[in-house]
Structure formats: structure tokens, C-alpha cells
Amino acid sequence: MKRKSVLTIAGSDCSGGAGIQADLKTMLANGVYGMSAVTALTAQNTTGVYGIMESTPEFLRNQLECIFQDIFPDAVKIGMVSSVLLIEVIADELVKWKAENIVVDPVMVATSGSSLLQDEAKEALESKLLPLAAVITPNIPEAEVLSGIQIDSPKKMEEAASILGTRYPGAVLIKGGHDMNDANDLLFWRGKMIWFRGERIDNPNTHGTGCTLSSAIASNLAKGYGMEKSIERAKQYISGALGAGLDLGKGSGPMDHGYALPAFETKDVSYEEE
Numbered sequence: 001m002k003r004k005s006v007l008t009i010a011g012s013d014c015s016g017g018a019g020i021q022a023d024l025k026t027m028l029a030n031g032v033y034g035m036s037a038v039t040a041l042t043a044q045n046t047t048g049v050y051g052i053m054e055s056t057p058e059f060l061r062n063q064l065e066c067i068f069q070d071i072f073p074d075a076v077k078i079g080m081v082s083s084v085l086l087i088e089v090i091a092d093e094l095v096k097w098k099a100e101n102i103v104v105d106p107v108m109v110a111t112s113g114s115s116l117l118q119d120e121a122k123e124a125l126e127s128k129l130l131p132l133a134a135v136i137t138p139n140i141p142e143a144e145v146l147s148g149i150q151i152d153s154p155k156k157m158e159e160a161a162s163i164l165g166t167r168y169p170g171a172v173l174i175k176g177g178h179d180m181n182d183a184n185d186l187l188f189w190r191g192k193m194i195w196f197r198g199e200r201i202d203n204p205n206t207h208g209t210g211c212t213l214s215s216a217i218a219s220n221l222a223k224g225y226g227m228e229k230s231i232e233r234a235k236q237y238i239s240g241a242l243g244a245g246l247d248l249g250k251g252s253g254p255m256d257h258g259y260a261l262p263a264f265e266t267k268d269v270s271y272e273e274e
């Protein structure tokens, strides 16, 4: 039996809610075979990022070669890549292997406020990775940095999307999770603006929402859905994962990636604290 496969190139989150761990859980839940090339180990939890240890460029290349030579991914999601040399290796490998359906989440700052991108790497991200993407998925602060304009209204989101959509060949999805009123995301694609309306779910546990959305989009593209359908289904998935109301950790906790999975465990594994 064959299955569509997706590769994530991102950082590890030892607390399991974001990064590689969120990506692989999302891929499993969305019916694709997940693979990972680790760019960095992070020591983090729901309250913050306390350490980063990067992969060497050589070892990242080694991981990518192993993957592409063997199980060629139907889509690739790129998350945290914090240094210029790692960005160069990724761009080089993706071009060499003619990777398709590339989703770039330009991760700059974690939900907890910690920086995940070195200053000089921002330019490399812009010039080397964003041009390879079928879609880029900045949140509002990232879209402000990339477009150079301040975003304080839906009109400004449209302006930033159009600046980025004109600059890069792929689609641009600006995520509205940082808008406190609702959770509407804006897609600029092939000259059209398309709003994806999302009801804001009252849940403070949003660790890893960005990683999860981009992995769900990559999974859907791998399965052959078009761009709009892939985003629509990814939003449905993330709303379900947030709405499931998992509550773990002392800070902004993780979502329930497995909310829609038939689990092997038949006992009810959820419980309320006394």
C-alpha cells in the first residue's frame, strides 16, 4: 500500500506542542506519512524557550539527502530555521531535488515571545526560501516585518498580503490568530484576495498553532487538494484541535492534535483535575 508523504524541516520542541512534534502529529491526524529533518533542538515548554542547539549545516544536508533519496515527499513544510548556513543548505537541496508543494512558515518569534530567528538570517529567508514556496504563512507580526508596514486592520492585512504576493511567486496566507477579535486569515493568490473566516475559540492554549496550520496545509497539498481547499481544511482541523479544550502546562499549552483520531486506547484517557 502506498501513502502520500510530507517532510517537515523545522526545530524540535521538547514539550511536544510546536515544531517538529506538532508537525508529525498533524500529519498523522491528516492521513499522510510524516518525516522530519531537524534544524535545531530547542529546550522549551509552554512558558518559554530556554535553549537552542542548532544542527550543523552538514548534518542537516545529510538528513535531507537520506529523505529525498528514499521516500520522496509529496509536500515539504519549513518551520524554524534560524541561521544563514542552514537556510542555504535547505534552498540548495530543495532546488536540487525539485521538491514540490513547499509551505514556508517564516517562524521568527515563539508564542511565548522568544526569538527563533537570528537577525542576519531574516534576509536569507527572504531571498532564498520564500521564493521557493507554493505558499508562505506569516502571522501578523511576521507579515509586518516582511512587508515593512504596520498592520492594525483588515485593510492593512490586505495591503501587506498584496505587497508580499507581488514580491513572491507563490501564495501568501496572513494568519489572523494575533487579532484579538476573530481568527480570520487572508490569502492572496493569483491576484485574488480570499478571506478564510474562523470563529475565535476561547482557549488560551495556542502553543504551536502556526506550526500546526502550515503542516495541515502541506498535508492537504500532498493529498492533491488545491490551494484554497487545502487552507480551508487546515483551518477546520486547527479549529477542532483548539476547540477540543486540552489543558496542559503552566503557560500557553498545546492543542489536541489527535482530537479526530480513532485512538488505539479504548479507555477514556481525558480527565478533569479535582
Ligand SMILES: Nc1ncnc2c1ncn2[C@@H]1O[C@H](COP(=O)(O)OP(=O)(O)OP(=O)(O)O)[C@@H](O)[C@H]1O
Binding pocket: 018, 109, 110, 111, 138, 139, 140, 175, 176, 177, 178, 183, 184, 185, 198, 199, 200, 201, 202, 203, 206, 207, 208, 209, 210, 211, 213, 235, 238, 239, 242
Ligand atoms: N483562538 C483562536 N481561535 C481560532 N483560531 C485561531 C485562534 N488562534 C489562532 N487561530 C488560528 O490558528 C492559525 C495560526 O495562527 P496564528 O496567528 O496563531 O499563528 P502563529 O502566530 O504563527 O502561531 P505560533 O503561536 O505557533 O507562532 C490561524 O489559522 C489562526 O486563525
Ligand SMILES: Cc1ncc(CO)c(N)n1
Binding pocket: 010, 011, 012, 013, 018, 019, 020, 042, 079, 080, 107, 109, 110, 111, 116, 207, 208, 209, 210, 211
Ligand atoms: C521549534 C519551534 N518552532 C516553532 C515555534 C513557533 O511556535 C516554536 N515555539 N518552536
